[in-house]
Amino acid sequence: MTTFATGTDDTTRKRVLRTEIPGPRSRELQRRRADTVAAGVGSALPVYVTGADEGVLHDVDGNTLIDLGSGIAVTSVGNAAPEVVEPLRAQAAEFTHTCFMVTPYENYLAVCEELATLTPGEHEKRSALFNSGAEAVENAVKIARVATGRQAVVVFDHAYHGRTNLTMGMTAKSVPYKHGFGPFSSEIHRMPMSYPAWDATGGPEAARRVLDRIEKQIGGDQVAAVVIEPIQGEGGFVEPAAGFLPELSRWCAENGAVFVADEIQTGFCRTGTWFACEHEGVVPDLITTAKGIAGGMPLAAVTGRAEMMDSVPPGGLGGTYGGNPVACAAALGAIRAMRERDLAGAAGEIERRGLSRLRLLAQRSDRVLEARGRGAMLALELVGPDGHEPDPELTSRVAKACHARGVVVLTCGTHGNVLRLLPPLVIDPALFDEGLDVLEQSLFEQTG
Template identity: 75%
Template sequence: MTTTADPTRPVEQARRLHTEIPGPHSRDLQQRRAATVAGGVGSVLPVYVTRASGGVLVDVDGNSLIDLGSGIAVTNVGNSAPEVVDAVRQQVADFTHTCFMTTPYENYLRVCEELAELTPGTHDKRSVLFNSGAEAVENAVKIARHATGRHAVVAFEHAYHGRTNLTMALTAKAMPYKHGFGPFAPEVYRVPMSYPARDGLTGPQAAHHALSRIDKQLGADSVAAVVIEPIQGEGGFIEPAPGFLPGIAEWCRDSGALLVADEIQTGFCRTGAWFASEHENVVPDLITTAKGIAGGMPLAAVTGRAEAMDAVHGGGLGGTYGGNPVACAAALATIEAMRERDLAGAAQEIEALVRPRLRALADRTDVVFDVRGRGAMLAIEFVRPGSSDPDPELTARIARRCHEQGVVVLTCGTHGNVIRLLPPLVIGHTLLDEGIRVLEAAVDEHAR
């Protein structure tokens, strides 16, 4: 039996636990799932949600959980943001689909106009809309290859770019993303990422190390694109040392390769700026966006220099659902909400509140190797006591304890030893404080 939520009743922004987590109704649904849903689809926390708002998820057992994951950096404006809900309702009432490639509509144009204004750089830009981040990355590579006439694509250690065949080739982590799914798309090459906590290199030194590998093993004139996350997501929230990204960008300008910034997780105010590239004044040639763009509706984009984007022949880009009118309406409402509420500033406030407490955790235990990230994209890397050896088991225990206490946190990292925090940018300070207190208690408990 599933409880029925009252859609007219506001979701209280508080943690309330009425059962164990997951509760009996969620466990019943989990049994039904096993009979119909493919086993390859995982869930971090098998509680079945009936309502969500702001920074709270309400499950079928009536439990209210603090959301420090935002659906993996999607609901930056909060779940079911009123502006987004109103825009979606209006668009659904007007029409749900025509396919932009068949009979176009203005909202697609308006989203592209917003992207031209918001993304880094004042150059002439064009955009094309898709459904998912993986689609955006894959099409960015297509565009780069077509525009340059070259084939080689460079990606980085610890990278994550998606689950399609080409984006799996770009992704570094085997399990669970690549194992058993090959062979993968060719002409993808991997070089070292700046990882300040582990490589001890400055940004320029790390850039020189990576670029010398490209020059020696590929040759600059063969590279169509260098694809990089300005702050790596699934790979562990690795923030490169200052100077690394500008060094990569300069090499791309000199060599004729296109710099593709994968801002799918870092974009739309998440790091305290509209885009993470802005923190070092890096202007990508192409930028991929998704996740936070549309308040939970599926939408993605490639935005880039007009000369590169327009190099592709007519009909070479698109897709049946790409730039769906309902998703476009949601995106326009989401972007306006971010502007009006200054959610980039809100992300900076979240960092100011949370980072010192994570740093204090590191200072009082010997299992925290690094605290890193920007804005509301923060992470703790866990290691075995007194060493630099990754400890995924400890990380999993801490995350599980948070889940049991009604706080949704996510793990990540090549070794699974990082807890990442991605709270909605609209989360109240009291609720955020409570979520962090639960995390602190879990670390203190399991770090003994």
């Protein structure tokens, strides 16, 4: 139940609505924003935040909202977690930047050492650090092309890989990510994704269809990389059928192509293991990471087989801010928190607690095509009254109803008809349950 408060009580980790959402001060700031911020920069919920904690956001109007978005899977260890803030402050007091390509520093090395230990596979690894997920994906493609001497890049329906020119070309959805921004980079080839909610084909069979198309349309000896999200994020939290990823990985190994796992949204304990490809024992040649790596600081990485990573000559990888020392300090703190608090296990508990409730909800509503997810990456796919056609309008209405009740949920999917939940891995179970209560109430309110 919502707490309506008038005093100055301790509301650190409670849902509290003192005003409508968004409140008057947030609306005032939104008017200022219209005069200064480019219209192309959107916001799912125009509530202006002043503070945050483990699973809650505090806004300028004194409201406290339940956060089931984690800044799009970024603040997995909690917002302003002490394990992140303390080393971040200590590093900032020493120095904030030198550029690793000019004069290096130890905590860049320490992050790369952690990545070599944590990412799947026992092979010798190297890493390069960047600022964003899109940079990581773009550099993974560069590395794969140099390592193989080939050009073709295979991607999938419903994929999202970023907003740079190359990664826009790799991304499937046109509006809002690609429309009007072309032309895009060449030698990108899109293949059908295994999407169990719409296609009951088993994983190995679906993969063989893809591989047959690759052989016929591109040529196996022309493929530099197959790039795939083990569970698609923006595309709708699509988890391919079992066997799809291993079959693609096997083909890459046999044909000299680089298998790239884009774990930017799924990585760092989000799906109940450190990385989502571990659920099927898949060992990628290259793995891209960002989002949850540094507790809210901008950091990304490409980690992979030493011989592939080292195929790029000095100067071919890098960037002025890549592997910033403050961000590296935050990453080391976030990784320590994940390890010491067993946040992979916490994500598994969120799945057990949340997915069972979402599946019961799906049984009660003919507007839910499927409840699905791994770990703390959960989704409801909504359809129209016919039980088949995607219903983005309903999805938007349900999300807005949750927002009005003080619960942050997100939408995604190629058709915009998927509600997604990305709670911080440290969220209090009672707070998570309350958020699910609001989601259920909002869904049935909007469907009658």
